[in-house]
Amino acid sequence: MxxxxxxxxxxxxxxxxxxxxxxxxxxxxxxxxxxxxxxxxxxxxxxxxxxxxxxxxxxxxxxxxxxxxxxxxxxxxxxxxxxxxxxxxxxxxxxxxxxxxxxxxxxxxxxxxNHGNWNQRVYTLKNYEYLDKTEPNIELEYKIQKLDNRILTSVDLTNLDTLKENILESWSTIDDFCSKGIGFCIIVDNEIASYCYSNFVAGSVHCIAIETMEKYQGNKLAQKVAHTFVKECFIHKKLPYWDCMEDNDPSVAVAERLGFKSYFRYIGFDFSF
Missing domain, CATH: 3.40.630 (Aminopeptidase)
Structure with missing residues (x-):
């Protein structure tokens, strides 16, 4: 049973x-x-x-x-x-x-x-492996902000609700995320263009959720916000953990550009109910 x-x-x-x-x-x-x-x-x-x-x-x-x-x-x-x-x-x-x-x-x-399967990669990054020299410069109109209660209760950001919904998929409350997680976003014209935050935390290890809105892709924002997240992890003695599909080339490229090293790989099975 x-x-x-x-x-x-x-x-x-x-x-x-x-x-x-x-x-x-x-x-x-x-x-x-x-x-x-x-x-x-x-x-x-x-x-x-x-x-x-x-x-x-x-x-x-x-x-x-x-x-x-x-x-x-x-x-x-x-x-x-x-x-x-x-x-x-x-x-x-x-x-x-x-x-x-x-x-x-x-x-x-x-x-x-009738199931399918896919391959997944997991990376981790220790501070001595971090390639800080690969951090890109971004245009001045893009502003990096920490994901805290001030930002997450803002009434000015047009797409904030979408980000909050994503956070609440893996956290019980926004306050819970703010007290236990780490996160940053890049804002332009009162809109969140890119973000990176902890979606799962186990002890000192923080699993990364990262996304750039489609219209802002190609501006190295994912790289920038990932660098910011990683540096914050190291300040607080946390270990960044990156989990992505093996064929997600953009995600793999960002992780490896920052110096993330392969930790393990695994297979997933999927099927419709």
Missing amino acids: IVELKNEQFYLCRHLLNRQAHLEPISVINQTNPGRVFVDDNTNPTSGMVWLGNNDGFIFFGNPHNEKFNQYIDPFIDQFLVEEAKKVDLDYMEAIGNSKDWNTTLEKVFKKR
């Missing part, structure tokens, strides 16, 4: 997580970021999955060879997760293993589904 844990029970899963792999399940289990946790046993779990609060995937952890858990994954999806996903307008599943051994298990579990 598969059961859902209450938040106060999440600690039961800490020892099951691969701490040399994904940051996101650690942040959920530690209750820094929101999410839901499902396991094979609510008193002594050995396998489980984290449903990330931003609906950006289900990460399977613990023993990948646990038949007690694995045999219930497929029916659990059809009988429970599909209805829960509809409540948040999610019509597909992205499944990721917290260790390489999960890849074989998930391939077997989903063999009857």
Whole structure:
């Protein structure tokens, strides 16, 4: 069987997580970021999955060879997760293993589904690896601002609501983000042109969310705001963590230009409900 844990029970899963792999399940289990946790046993779990609060995937952890858990994954999806996903307008599943051994298990579990897969890269950056000389200059009309309560409650920025919605996908509240996360944006003509912020945090490690609005792309704004974010991380002794699809060439290029080094790679599986 598969059961859902209450938040106060999440600690039961800490020892099951691969701490040399994904940051996101650690942040959920530690209750820094929101999410839901499902396991094979609510008193002594050995396998489980984290449903990330931003609906950006289900990460399977613990023993990948646990038949007690694995045999219930497929029916659990059809009988429970599909209805829960509809409540948040999610019509597909992205499944990721917290260790390489999960890849074989998930391939077997989903063999009857018309699933696809993709490759993902994770990078980290230590301060001695940082290539500060690659920081670009940008036009004077672009202003860099810290993402704090002052900016995030501004009434002057025309597209602020979109940024706040993105932040609240992985944080319980804006205040929670401001107290635990790091973020910067670039503003021009009362509009946010680019931003970079922590969307998941586990201890001193900050996972990066970064985006440049389409009409401002090509002006090196992503590079600039990423440099600003990284330098702030180092000031506060935090480790930047960059997770992107392997075929996302612009994202890979920005990360490697700053000096980010490959940490690990993983496979994701996806299919429609």
